Amino acid sequence: MQRWTSQPIAVPPRTSWQRADLEFEGVEHDGASFVMHVFLNNPDADETTPRTPEQRYAGYLTVFAHGDCWGDAGHCDIPEPVSAFDQRPPHPLIPFDATLEITEALGALLDGTGLDGTGLDGTGPDGTGEITVTALAFNKADDTDGVLRFKQLTLLTYA
Amino acid sequence: MTITARPAPNAAPARLKVRKNINSLSTQELADFRRAVKQALALTDKRGFDYFASWHGVPFGWCQHHDPLFLPWHRAYLYWLELALQSQVPGVTLPWWDWSTAGGIPSAYSDAQADGEQNVLAKAPVKTFSTAPKSGWPTETSRAPGEVPQTPGPPYGQEWANAMKADNYTDFSQRIWTVHDTVHVWVGGTMGQVDWAAYDPLFFAHHANIDRAWRIWQTAHPGANPPANILDTSLQTDPAMKVQATLDVNQLGYEYAGTQSTVPGSA
Numbered sequence: 126m127q128r129w130t131s132q133p134i135a136v137p138p139r140t141s142w143q144r145a146d147l148e149f150e151g152v153e154h155d156g157a158s159f160v161m162h163v164f165l166n167n168p169d170a171d172e173t174t175p176r177t178p179e180q181r182y183a184g185y186l187t188v189f190a191h192g193d194c195w196g197d198a199g200h201c202d203i204p205e206p207v208s209a210f211d212q213r214p215p216h217p218l219i220p221f222d223a224t225l226e227i228t229e230a231l232g233a234l235l236d237g238t239g240l241d242g243t244g245l246d247g248t249g250p251d252g253t254g255e256i257t258v259t260a261l262a263f264n265k266a267d268d269t270d271g272v273l274r275f276k277q278l279t280l281l282t283y284a
Numbered sequence: 285m286t287i288t289a290r291p292a293p294n295a296a297p298a299r300l301k302v303r304k305n306i307n308s309l310s311t312q313e314l315a316d317f318r319r320a321v322k323q324a325l326a327l328t329d330k331r332g333f334d335y336f337a338s339w340h341g342v343p344f345g346w347c348q349h350h351d352p353l354f355l356p357w358h359r360a361y362l363y364w365l366e367l368a369l370q371s372q373v374p375g376v377t378l379p380w381w382d383w384s385t386a387g388g389i390p391s392a393y394s395d396a397q398a399d400g401e402q403n404v405l406a407k408a409p410v411k412t413f414s415t416a417p418k419s420g421w422p423t424e425t426s427r428a429p430g431e432v433p434q435t436p437g438p439p440y441g442q443e444w445a446n447a448m449k450a451d452n453y454t455d456f457s458q459r460i461w462t463v464h465d466t467v468h469v470w471v472g473g474t475m476g477q478v479d480w481a482a483y484d485p486l487f488f489a490h491h492a493n494i495d496r497a498w499r500i501w502q503t504a505h506p507g508a509n510p511p512a513n514i515l516d517t518s519l520q521t522d523p524a525m526k527v528q529a530t531l532d533v534n535q536l537g538y539e540y541a542g543t544q545s546t547v548p549g550s551a
Contacts (some may be wrong), residue, residue: 158465158468158469159469160432160436185436185466186462186465187435187462187469189469189476190478192477192478195421214353214520217348217349221351222350223462224462226446259434261434263435
């Protein structure tokens with residue numbers, strides 16, 4: 126299992142939004158397919174953690190990926206357009222953005238209905254929270270370490 | 285129910301073909317579909333199943349995923365394959381696997397035997413078109429449903445409903461490709477890898493359901509098209525098809541229906 130925890134990320138007050146999305150930007154899909162599970166403020170989450178509201182589970186995303194490169198050297202390198210008139214379709218391995226709606230989970234976190242109900246939930250004093258992602262490769266033979274690679278994570282809220 | 289497309293002037297109405305739930309096919313319809321796939325599998329030229337399977341991953345790599353072209357490209361893909369199958373057995377259509385309600389792979393695709401022989405929908409050879417296989421490539425399709433750790437299994441009713449709640453194409457596309465990815469990974473084996481997935485006949489039942497989802501969503505959101513800047517994009521299929529041409533399934537000659545009942549008329 127691969128685990129990744131974000132730096133503290135700013136979380137707007139609950140009264141200011143109706144919907145919340147996590148946007149994983151620049152997700153690489155040139156290796157093994159994988160599934161990732163997302164937890165809020167639960168940095169110890171792993172593959173044994175129940176995927177329940179009490180564990181601040183926010184949802185999952187699955188990435189159907191290409192697998193090992195089978196071509197000749199350079200086959201899976203993403204080329205730059207050779208000219209302004211290059212009309213070839215985009216390279217299939219260009220990283221993509223994946224969105225997970227977390228409205229319910231983030232709302233529960235801010236409402237303090239999380240892990241143990243002791244009031245330890247919600248954002249920190251500076252209005253931030255942490256996102257933890259666990260990832261597993263679909264094929265047990267594949268190396269799970271490094272299967273999850275993305276450029277940045279954004280929390281988007283909508284009024 | 286009779287569904288007709290707008291006829292050309294002075295032409296007889298063109299009857300739309302109906303794609304059905306795999307579980308609602310009659311015994312004869314299922315046998316015809318299997319026969320079409322079997323005959324296509326036996327062809328090594330551009331009419332054959334292997335040629336079409338080769339479009340998606342190895343060796344051609346034409347598929348579009350995780351972008352706004354995902355739905356149009358796969359609609360065109362299914363359209364061309366379905367015509368090829370109809371050239372083998374007239375009238376057959378691609379059935380769909382409704383993983384939003386079904387708890388597993390339909391028996392039509394999982395039973396090892398069918399009609400007294402190996403079920404061609406359960407396992408197929410991997411024969412890359414005009415490309416010599418390399419060491420390590422699969423020689424036949426495989427599946428491992430439910431064996432991929434931590435991957436939620438069907439039915440995916442909640443994910444389907446979430447996609448249907450989208451109010452614009454981009455949102456819908458992203459939500460439906462998310463559950464699409466999950467189905468692929470849950471099935472596992474060759475279906476779980478872009479490079480090899482389309483060699484499995486189950487791939488096309490899965491994608492017929494994705495295409496059906498788009499059709500249902502389109503009906504509920506008339507005019508909610510893909511971004512204008514991709515409508516003129518040519519999708520990499522053989523022959524090519526523009527995104528604009530994929531928007532109306534009736535113009536492509538098919539429709540989705542759960543059931544179809546026909547009775548004789550009075551003539």
